[in-house]
Amino acid sequence: MATSATEERRERRFLGHPRGLATLFMTEMWERFSFYGMRSILVLFLAASAADGGLGLRGGTAKALVGVYSAMVYLVTLPGGWISDRVLGPRLAVLYGGLVIMLGHIAMAIPGGAAFVYLGLTLIIAGTGLLKPNIATLVGHLYRQDEDARRDAGFSIFYMGINLGAFLAPLVVGTLGQKVSWHLGFGMAAVGMALGLVQYVLGRGHLPDGRPPRRLTAExxxxxxxxxxxxxxxxxxxxxxxxxxxxxTLDNVTWALAVIPLIVAVAYFAFMFFGSHEITPDERARLRAYVWLFVAASMFWMVYDQAATELSTFAQNKTDLSVGGWEMPSSWLQAINPIMVILLAPVFAALWVRTGTRLSTPLKFSVAMVLVGLSFVIMMFAAAEATRGAKVSVLWLVVTYLIQTTGELCLSPVGLSVTTKLAPKAFASQMIGLWYLAVAVGDAVGGQMTRLAGTVLSEPVYFLLLGLIAVATGAALAAGIRPLRVMMAEHAPPRA
Structure with missing residues (x-):
């Protein structure tokens, strides 16, 4: 017993958790630093003229490209998880994924024109597909099967690293990219990923066994x-x-890529409903409920992730960013969301525990949809004010991001939890990939929707349209709470 206690004390060297958590925390923090840092300036770089060091793409094309890029990042987590399970194992998948991501940022840091940009984006997509699902797998493997409470706490710490990296990224990468050179900003993203890789390699001895669960046979x-x-x-x-x-053409490629997540989602659900005989009738009922939550989540991300496209260009072109005579980089506004998540996540976690089953999952999703819709209704008023010629107050965007963050905390962690709860036993490991697929679908559709802003629709009408669609979706979901709870076997508490 003494030896066991000594070993346990040696292992618990990071906030009372296995030392490997520190390695994975820092790796994910730096990877998110590189991802969100590059994303904070990507659409601005793509739309900037050649004289300003950008690619000079039309606004609609630039925003659609960013949307498709974001969609592909989440779509490739599905094959990334499979490669880990059958070929590399999670430890090597994270290492190789980080290396490929770093090479992608290096390619974008080279001022060699569009070819290097597209090469860089492709590499970042591929690398993120390997790293993102498998680093979470490693976190889970740090704990024994009977350590549910410690595992949940460990994931909470791990997700704090995600938001810490996302908070710092626009302040560093965004400042260098907008104030000095776009390519220097991309280079700093590469440096961030390199730092994450260095400490990952140094701390690999504290990580769990990384062999693939079932290697491919020769055949x-x-x-x-x-x-x-x-x-x-x-x-x-x-x-x-x-x-x-x-x-x-670039426009045709983005349209074609945007369709892929939709096809994959339909095919995946069709396979589970009609192609697998390992799903029980009760599991099939819960899966039908999940389809509605999947659609709502996709629409949520369609609006929410326009922070990197439509809201980013609005901040740059139509927002007063002057502070005491100094022009603040517009990318800094993208640091609002992660710092709000860090501050509000504990509050919402306590709220869910306190309310228990009184607040159902469909109700939480409905509230999230209404909130993200209201955020765009607010942006409608900001865009209408901007049409008068003067730049608008930065407070419009601050309030918008605050409301969206509140909606995110009603949907994102709740969605991950309900995904594991409703997953058929035969698809337990794959369902998290399906949750990320909802993000991919939303980003793909949202990226193409941004083509309408300022062209087919005025910006105020565009924001109002998407806001009303989101609010209507939330209202429809609220109207179906009772049948959804029945399908999910999520029963309301008895009346007093």
Whole structure:
């Protein structure tokens, strides 16, 4: 017993948790620093003229590209998890993912034109697909099966690292990118990922076993090589056909990529409902309820993640950012959300514990939808004021982000929790990937929706339209709370 206690004291060296949590906390913090730092200036760089060091894309194209990029980042977590399970294992998947991400930021730091930008974005997408799902897997593996409470606390600390990195990123990367050089900002994102990799390698001895749970057999590897070769040949054929017909344009590529998450989502649900016989009738009922939550979550992210596109350009072009005669970088406003999450997350966690089953999951989703919709209704008033010619107060965006953060805390952690609860036993590990797929669908659709702003629709009408759609979705979800709770087997408490 004495030896066991001594070993436990040696292991608990990071806020009472296994030392490996410190390694994963810092890795995720720096990875999110690089991701959100680059994202805070990406649309501004893409839309900036060549004379200002940017790519000079049209506003609608730039915003659509950022939306598709964000969607692909979350979509590739599905194959990233599979590669870890069958080929690399989570430890190597995180390492290789971080290396690829760093190379992507380095490519974007090179002032070599559009080719380096697209190469960089592709590498970041691929690397994030390997790193994001598997670093969370490693956190879970730090704890024994009977340590549910400590595991939950460990994930809370881990998510704090996500928001800390997201908070610091716009202040550092955004400042350098907007005030000095876009490429210097991208370079700083690469430095952040490099720092995360260094401490990951140094702390790898404190991480759990990283072998894949079930390696591919020799026959499966042959089939995989054949499938990869066929996929690559198909991509090359499509590219060559596009070049030959003159249809290979950036706009057409973004439209095509935006459709992929929608197809994957429909195919995935169709497979679970009609292609798998391992799902019980009760699980199928819960899955039907989850479809409605999935749709609502997709619409939430469609609005919410426009912080990187429509709200970013509004902050840059139509917001008064002067502070005592100094022009604040517009990217700084994207630090509001993570600091609000850090401050409010404990409050909401305590609220959910205190209210118990009195506040149902569909009700929380409904509140989130109404809040994110109201945030865009507020932006409608800000955009209307901006049409008069003068730049608007930064407080419009501060209030918008505060309301959106409140909505996020009603939906994002609750959504992760209900995903694990409603997951059919045969799909328990894959359902988290399905939750990320909702983000991918929302970002893909939202990225294309931004094409309407300032072209087909005036900005005030655009904000109002999306705001009303979100509020209407929340109202419809609220109207269906009772049948959804029945399907979810989430029963209301008995009346007193």
């Amino acid at each position: 499966e590897r042959r089939h995989l090589r054949t499938a990869v070769a066929a996929g690559c040949a198909a991509v090359v054929a499509v590219v060559l056909l596009g070049v030959a017909t003159g249809t290979l």
